[in-house]
Each structure stands twice: as structure tokens, then as C-alpha cells.
Amino acid sequence: xxxxxxxxxxxIHLGSKSEHDAAMLxxxxxxxxxxxQGGNPFVDPEVEALVGKRIRGEGLVSARQFIMERYxxxxx
Amino acid sequence: xxxxxxxxxxxxxxxxxxGDKFARVKAAIDAMxxxxxxxxxxxxxxxxxSQTDMARVGARAVTSAIDQAGAKAAVDAIYRHDRPxxxxxLGSRDVVPHIHLANPMLDLDKEEDPDVPSDVPYACExxxxxxxxxxxxPTRVVGRLPDLNGADEPSYLxxxxxxxxxxxxxxxxxxxxxxxxTNQLWRRSTRKSVIKLFGDDSSLFSSPxxxxxxxxxxxxxxxxxxxxxGGSVSPDFxxxxxxxxxPIAHSARLLPARVTKGSVVAAECCFGAELYAPSSTxxxxxxxxxxxxxxxxxxxxxxxxAYGPSTGQGQADLICQFFVASVLDGASLGRATLEARQxxxxxxxxxxxxxxxTAVQFLLxxxxxxxxxxxxxxxxxxxxxxxxxxxxxxxxPEAREFRRERLVRTGSxxxxxxxxxxxxxxxxxxxxxxxxxxxxKESRIQRPTFKSFxxxxxxxxxxxxxxxxxxxxxxxxxxxxIGTLRRKVARESPERIVTAIIVTMxxxxxxxVRRVHSR
Numbered sequence: 001x002x003x004x005x006x007x008x009x010x011x012i013h014l015g016s017k018s019e020h021d022a023a024m025l026x027x028x029x030x031x032x033x034x035x036x037q038g039g040n041p042f043v044d045p046e047v048e049a050l051v052g053k054r055i056r057g058e059g060l061v062s063a064r065q066f067i068m069e070r071y072x073x074x075x076x
Numbered sequence: 077x078x079x080x081x082x083x084x085x086x087x088x089x090x091x092x093x094x095g096d097k098f099a100r101v102k103a104a105i106d107a108m109x110x111x112x113x114x115x116x117x118x119x120x121x122x123x124x125x126s127q128t129d130m131a132r133v134g135a136r137a138v139t140s141a142i143d144q145a146g147a148k149a150a151v152d153a154i155y156r157h158d159r160p161x162x163x164x165x166l167g168s169r170d171v172v173p174h175i176h177l178a179n180p181m182l183d184l185d186k187e188e189d190p191d192v193p194s195d196v197p198y199a200c201e202x203x204x205x206x207x208x209x210x211x212x213x214p215t216r217v218v219g220r221l222p223d224l225n226g227a228d229e230p231s232y233l234x235x236x237x238x239x240x241x242x243x244x245x246x247x248x249x250x251x252x253x254x255x256x257x258t259n260q261l262w263r264r265s266t267r268k269s270v271i272k273l274f275g276d277d278s279s280l281f282s283s284p285x286x287x288x289x290x291x292x293x294x295x296x297x298x299x300x301x302x303x304x305x306g307g308s309v310s311p312d313f314x315x316x317x318x319x320x321x322x323p324i325a326h327s328a329r330l331l332p333a334r335v336t337k338g339s340v341v342a343a344e345c346c347f348g349a350e351l352y353a354p355s356s357t358x359x360x361x362x363x364x365x366x367x368x369x370x371x372x373x374x375x376x377x378x379x380x381x382a383y384g385p386s387t388g389q390g391q392a393d394l395i396c397q398f399f400v401a402s403v404l405d406g407a408s409l410g411r412a413t414l415e416a417r418q419x420x421x422x423x424x425x426x427x428x429x430x431x432x433x434t435a436v437q438f439l440l441x442x443x444x445x446x447x448x449x450x451x452x453x454x455x456x457x458x459x460x461x462x463x464x465x466x467x468x469x470x471x472x473p474e475a476r477e478f479r480r481e482r483l484v485r486t487g488s489x490x491x492x493x494x495x496x497x498x499x500x501x502x503x504x505x506x507x508x509x510x511x512x513x514x515x516x517k518e519s520r521i522q523r524p525t526f527k528s529f530x531x532x533x534x535x536x537x538x539x540x541x542x543x544x545x546x547x548x549x550x551x552x553x554x555x556x557x558i559g560t561l562r563r564k565v566a567r568e569s570p571e572r573i574v575t576a577i578i579v580t581m582x583x584x585x586x587x588x589v590r591r592v593h594s595r
Contacts (some may be wrong), residue, residue: 013188013381015383015557016181016188016383017262017303017344017345017381017383017384017392018307018346018381018382021320024187031187033187037357038357039358040312040313040314042307042316042322043322057293062308062352063308063309063381064189065307067309067356069540071084074314
């Protein structure tokens with residue numbers, strides 16, 4: 001799956017056992033927590049570096065998370 | 077002949093995954109059936125895709141491995157026809173699907189799980205639906221022995237079948253030690269769980285600083301109780317300290333050769349029992365799969381985002397505690413799962429959305445008929461006269477049948493009496509809104525959002541004796557303000573971040589309030 005959007009930071013899963021600040025990909029199809037395959041799902045410097053940028057990524061969507069195999073920065 | 081245990085699977089789906097190698101799986105299933113016979117259990121393999129098997133129980137064959145309604149109808153028909161004491165679903169969710177229920181938390185948090193993958197409907201009399209509140213009264217002993225999602229080689233499945241077939245019921249002393257692991261931030265909550273279960277917290281590890289490279293000695297105890305972060309499609313569990321650091325606490329990659337045969341795991345972690353395809357993580361299987369592959373008998377965990385307070389006890393803490401307590405008391409893994417679900421739901425007059433989600437998202441991965449720990453028999457049962465009576469056939473112990481009767485009665489009572497909060501557009505009374513606003517301000521919650529729910533009870537809940545209780549079940553509602561703490565407070569006291577204040581109302585009167593402390 002290919003998704004394109006802006007990366008923002010947001011606190012998610014309020015009150016749950018996994019409440020945390022996350023990098024979110026805001027797309028025309030909704031918001032997805034952003035991850036890179038193999039990275040730490042809670043805090044990943046590679047994903048953090050994308051906050052504030054517009055990207056296009058390729059990967060899979062699971063439980064409202066977009067787990068990217070590869071991506072490109074469109075606007076930084 | 078009465079059937080004690082059914083192995084329910086989709087043979088066509090297994091054949092599609094494994095091709096000619098399915099013969100190895102069939103041989104392993106036959107070996108399990110033979111081993112069960114040696115324990116006086118009559119076990120039957122039932123293929124929900126087989127017209128013959130389904131015709132025998134009066135149901136239609138399932139034609140697709142993703143047909144949730146068909147799989148549920150098939151299991152219901154099997155249960156009603158064979159009345160087995162154990163239902164073992166065989167295969168991952170690409171063989172026998174989870175039932176995807178509506179997520180009752182989704183109205184509160186749009187980043188929540190889109191739905192709740194669940195095996196609880198298979199344990200319930202209620203027909204197929206997507207409403208989690210229909211499945212608050214489980215009555216059946218159900219577990220799932222999974223293969224690897226997306227696999228094309230059956231070695232893993234053959235191995236976990238063999239482990240279950242050869243299980244050993246051990247003395248309680250063999251389960252007298254434990255490996256307990258907590259996210260450092262939740263240590264106070266986990267400590268309470270561990271003390272309740274094991275009497276002390278001397279073996280409770282925190283992450284950070286501990287993990288993930290546990291020694292074999294540290295992982296040697298057969299009971300593992302884990303309260304860490306977990307992520308979807310991740311083979312790791314994570315700890316946390318207050319400065320946005322989430323170190324790996326426990327990893328599937330580091331489990332090989334470190335799990336003691338017969339271990340039983342209860343994991344409160346989000347997505348702890350998510351059965352994802354290893355191909356999504358460069359071939360690394362999920363930690364729940366890894367435990368079973370290394371010889372653990374059972375893994376009790378959540379398919380999605382789980383809930384629990386950081387300092388008190390609630391939701392995931394409770395249901396996992398109940399499961400472990402039942403296992404240590406000598407229950408089979410399946411009965412321990414059913415008792416945990418029933419006891420959890422019975423703690424509430426009505427379930428709020430997070431309770432409701434908890435009740436349906438925890439499941440057992442493992443053979444439900446496996447009894448890891450010997451139950452302590454009454455002295456009289458060991459007397460000569462009783463032993464002689466059993467040997468001669470004068471006495472035929474029916475303890476399991478009595479337990480099943482009790483469990484069916486308990487589950488039936490729950491579904492007839494317990495209410496649940498469902499999202500509603502009911503108007504929040506102005507006074508209640510003012511109260512919540514003031515409370516949010518006092519608790520320094522910022523960006524408060526309001527939500528309302530109507531508590532709905534089953535029609536059968538109007539029992540005569542309930543007319544005598546003073547609570548009013550005809551007009552009960554829940555109103556909630558949810559938000560985040562101002563940063564200054566969070567930094568000073570990271571374990572006391574308030575995220576929600578919840579009021580329960582009967583008619584126009586506030587009758588209960590609580591604050592939910594977030595992680």
C-alpha cells in the first residue's frame with residue numbers, strides 16, 4: 001500500500017496501556033500512526049525526524065498503523 | 077460415543093498453506109487424538125469446510141477461511157451437537173478467523189483499534205454479531221492453538237501440536253516460582269498483581285533497567301506475568317521511563333532455548349496475542365508464537381490496545397491475574413480462560429467501554445485441555461475405599477461435568493444481568509457538564525473532550541430480586557471528560573497523569589465518579 005501525507009506529532013491511545021506521543025501520517029484517507037518496519041513502535045529517531053515533513057511511503061496498514069518498508073520525503 | 081474435545085479447523089485453508097506437507101499436520105493431529113485417548117479424553121477433528129463433518133452437526137460447510145459468520149455458526153452447531161468440554165480452534169486467524177467486533181472505545185479515541193479481533197464469540201451461546209455486549213456471558217471452554225499466519229511450511233504447527241499432545245501435568249511446586257516483568261512506570265500496579273498472585277514481589281523485574289537479554293535462569297520459572305508496552309506487528313515488549321524512552325524489555329528474538337517446557341504466560345501488553353504474519357517483520361514471529369514454539373503450554377494475551385491503571389488495579393491487570401490464579405489452582409488452560417472472563421465481567425454491575433473491550437479482546441493461545449498444574453485432591457479421594465469404588469466402576473467421578481454445569485450457569489447469569497455502556501447521543505445535563513468542567517480544571521486536564529453513553533441492560537435483567545436493589549437500572553448513563561494533563565504537572569508526577577473523569581448517573585442524579593489515570 002502507498003500512502004502520502006504530512007507527518008505530525010500527537011498523543012494517542014489516551015488512557016490505554018500504550019498511551020504515548022506518536023508521529024502520525026495525516027492522509028486523505030485518515031490518520032495513521034507512522035512506523036518504519038523493524039523500528040521501535042513507540043519512539044524511533046528515524047520516524048521522529050520525519051515530523052513536519054510531507055512523505056510518500058510504501059508498506060502495510062495494521063491496527064491504524066502504517067508500517068513503511070520504504071519512503072521518500074516530498075517536502076521537508 | 078460422547079466427545080470430550082473437538083479440534084476445529086479449516087482443512088482446506090491448511091492444505092492451501094501447506095500443500096502436500098499437510099500430511100505432517102494430519103499426523104500430528106492424529107498423534108494428539110491418540111495422546112488424549114490415553115488421558116481418557118475422546119477427541120474428534122472437525123473440519124468446518126467439510127460438508128460431511130458439517131452435515132453431521134446440522135450446519136453448512138464454511139467455504140472461505142475469512143468467513144467469520146460461517147465459522148461462528150459452525151462452532152455453535154458443533155457445540156450443540158457434540159457438547160464437548162473443550163473446543164480447540166486449530167490454526168491462526170488465516171485458518172479459523174477471529175470474530176471482529178465493534179470497538180466500544182472507538183467513539184472516544186479515533187486512533188483506537190478499528191475493531192476488536194476476538195475468539196470470545198466462539199465461547200458464547202449468542203449468535204454471530206459484531207456487538208461486543210452480546211458476548212459478556214461466555215459459557216464454553218475455548219482456546220486456539222495457532223500456526224504461523226501466512227506460513228507455507230508446517231514445522232511450527234507440528235511442533236506446537238506435539239507439545240500439547242505430550243503435555244505433563246506437574247506438581248504445584250513446579251509452578252511455585254515466576255518471572256514477572258513490568259514497564260518501570262507501571263511498577264506500582266504490577267507489584268500489586270504480583271503480590272496478590274505470588275505473595276511477594278522479589279522476582280519482579282522492571283524495564284528499564286532490566287531486559288531484554290534475560291538469562292535462562294531468569295526465564296526458567298514456568299509462570300510468566302508481563303505488564304509492558306506492546307505494539308501491533310512487533311515481536312518485542314517495551315518498558316518506559318518518563319522521558320519518552322521505550323527500551324525493549326522482552327523480545328521474541330531472544331527467547332529460543334530460554335523457555336522452560338510447560339511455561340504459561342499472561343501478558344497484559346497491547347497486541348500481546350496479535351497473530352501477525354512474520355513476513356511483516358523480516359521473518360520474526362510474534363512473541364506469543366515464539367513462546368509456544370519454544371514449548372510454552374499457553375499464552376493469554378490481548379489482540380489489540382489494552383487498558384489498565386498505572387497505580388491501581390483494573391482491566392488487563394485483573395483478567396490476567398484471574399487467569400494465572402485459576403491455572404495455579406489446577407484448572408485446564410481453557411477453563412482458566414473461561415473463569416477469568418467470567419470473574420472479570422462479574423466484577424461489574426455494568427461494563428464501561430474499556431471494561432467491555434477488555435472482556436472480549438483477551439484470548440488463550442494454546443490447547444484448552446492442557447492442565448499444567450495438578451489440583452490438590454481432597455484427602456478422602458485418596459482413601460482405599462474410594463479408590464476401590466473407582467476401580468470397580470461403582471464410582472464414576474463427574475467433576476468436570478459439574479464444573480461445566482457451573483460455568484454454563486455463571487455465563488448464562490452474566491449475559492442475562494450485566495449491562496454495558498454503549499455510545500449515545502443523549503444530552504448531557506448542564507449541571508453534569510459543569511461538574512466535569514470544574515473537575516477537569518481542578519485536575520489540570522487540557523483540551524477536554526466530552527462523551528456520553530447509555531447503559532443498556534439485557535431484557536432478561538428484570539429479575540424479581542433485582543427490583544429490591546436501590547439502584548435504578550432503567551435510566552443509567554455515563555458521561556466522561558477526557559484530555560491530557562498540562563505538561564508541568566506531567567513532568568512533576570508522571571504516574572498521576574489524569575486522562576478521564578467519568579460520572580455515572582441514574583435519572584438526573586450523579587451516583588458515582590471516578591478518575592482514570594493514564595499510562
